[in-house]
Amino acid sequence: MIHDLPMLHSNIQTQTVPRTTFRNADRSRALEERANELAARLSRFHDRITGCRIVIEGPSLHHTAGAYTVSFEVSIPGGVIHATSGQTPHPEHSDPYLALRDAFENAKRQLKSFALAD
Numbered sequence: 001m002i003h004d005l006p007m008l009h010s011n012i013q014t015q016t017v018p019r020t021t022f023r024n025a026d027r028s029r030a031l032e033e034r035a036n037e038l039a040a041r042l043s044r045f046h047d048r049i050t051g052c053r054i055v056i057e058g059p060s061l062h063h064t065a066g067a068y069t070v071s072f073e074v075s076i077p078g079g080v081i082h083a084t085s086g087q088t089p090h091p092e093h094s095d096p097y098l099a100l101r102d103a104f105e106n107a108k109r110q111l112k113s114f115a116l117a118d
Contacts, residue, residue: 018053018054019052019053019054020035020054020056021053021055022056022058024057024059024060025096031056031100034097035054035100038100038104039052039054039072041108042074045111045115050076050077054072056068056070056099056100058096067091067093068093068094068095069085069093070096071085072107074110074111076111081111084103090102
């Protein structure tokens with residue numbers, strides 16, 4: 001099951017529309033709002049974000065231990081940042097909020113590196 005849920009989020013300086021997609025997981029308004037909050041927070045680390053897509057993928061037969069996988073795809077001038085909650089499922093990623101946190105931290109780290117190289 002896939003849900004695309006574009007929402008305006010005024011905190012991102014470029015007025016981009018973060019797009020949150022749920023796969024193999026029921027749509028959660030609270031989780032979507034948290035994802036959008038984190039997407040808006042990314043503008044603290046790079047001020048020219050032109051797009052942001054978040055995919056929250058629930059456990060499936062192909063994932064072990066019921067782990068969620070979250071990915072951020074952040075577009076900036078000169079490139080696209082791809083950040084995930086990790087390639088290897090962690091037991092704590094049975095909580096989608098923890099998987100979201102880890103993906104955000106990965107995106108933040110990459111954006112900081114990219115901004116320093118600019």
